[in-house]
Amino acid sequence: MEPGTLVYDPETRKVGEYQDKTGPYVMLRPVGGGREWQADPARIRVATLEERLRAGVRAANDRSREGLSADPTRPPAPVPGCAACEELAARRDKARAAFDASAVTDANVLLRRHQREVHGGEPAGRRIFRYVPYTIVQDASALPEYEAHCVSGEDADCGAGSGPCSAPAEVEEWQRRHTQETLHTRYRRSFADYAVLERQG
Ligand SMILES: [Zn+2]
Ligand SMILES: [Zn+2]
Structure with missing residues (x-):
């Protein structure tokens, strides 16, 4: 098997890049990099197209989660x-x-x-x-908006809302009041602000 071939290891249910043989094992490396692992040469097989694609997507997700993208x-x-x-x-x-x-x-x-x-x-x-010589900054001329909606209810959400507020404390006050009146306890809160791109230099 050529080094770099993508193989499926049923033991770990992972796709890895074939590295080489060491003793009774083969060494596989995770797609996108990482710690190698040992696999049984009798059990591994060449990965299917779908498995390779899935492994590639997963590696890309891991990379962006780690901030390496x-x-x-x-x-x-x-x-x-x-x-x-x-x-x-x-x-x-x-x-x-x-x-x-x-x-x-x-x-x-x-x-x-x-x-x-x-x-x-x-x-x-x-x-x-x-x-790209732009910086993205919050637009200071527009106030950020905080808002909550009541999502309590068995079949349908209650739907009551605080309306846009200029501070999180106002939203919390509305939540307390609404819970007091209705005994509803679950809310979806959201935050919105405006951003502008400023050209640098
Ligand atoms: Zn932090
Ligand atoms: Zn409610």
Whole structure:
């Protein structure tokens, strides 16, 4: 087998790049890089097109999650060890899993904002677009909007809403009042702001 061939390992249910033989094993490397693993040469087989595609997509996702991708439109990555970043990233993962695109955007907005406020920007190298001389900044002339909708209810969401508020505290006050009146306890909160691109230099 040629080194670099993509093979399927039923033991780990993963696709790996064939490296070489060591003793009774073959060494496989994850698609996109990472720690090699040992596999049984009698069990591995050449990966099907579908398996190869799936492995490639997964590797690309892992890469962008780790912030190694060069795509400037990629979402912000959490700063390792920061609980707030982690919480927002987890919220984003959940939204992604639920195919809730607007909740994903909300989480990204909050994550960028938090990173700007707490970490002085996104992790190093992420906000500088080397080939595109624009910086994206929040539009200071338009107030950010905070809003909550009540999503309590068995068959259908209650749907009551706070309306756009200029501060998170106003939204919370509305939630407390609504819960007081209705005993509803579940809300979808959203955040919106305006962004402008400023040409550099
Ligand atoms: Zn953080
Ligand atoms: Zn309600």
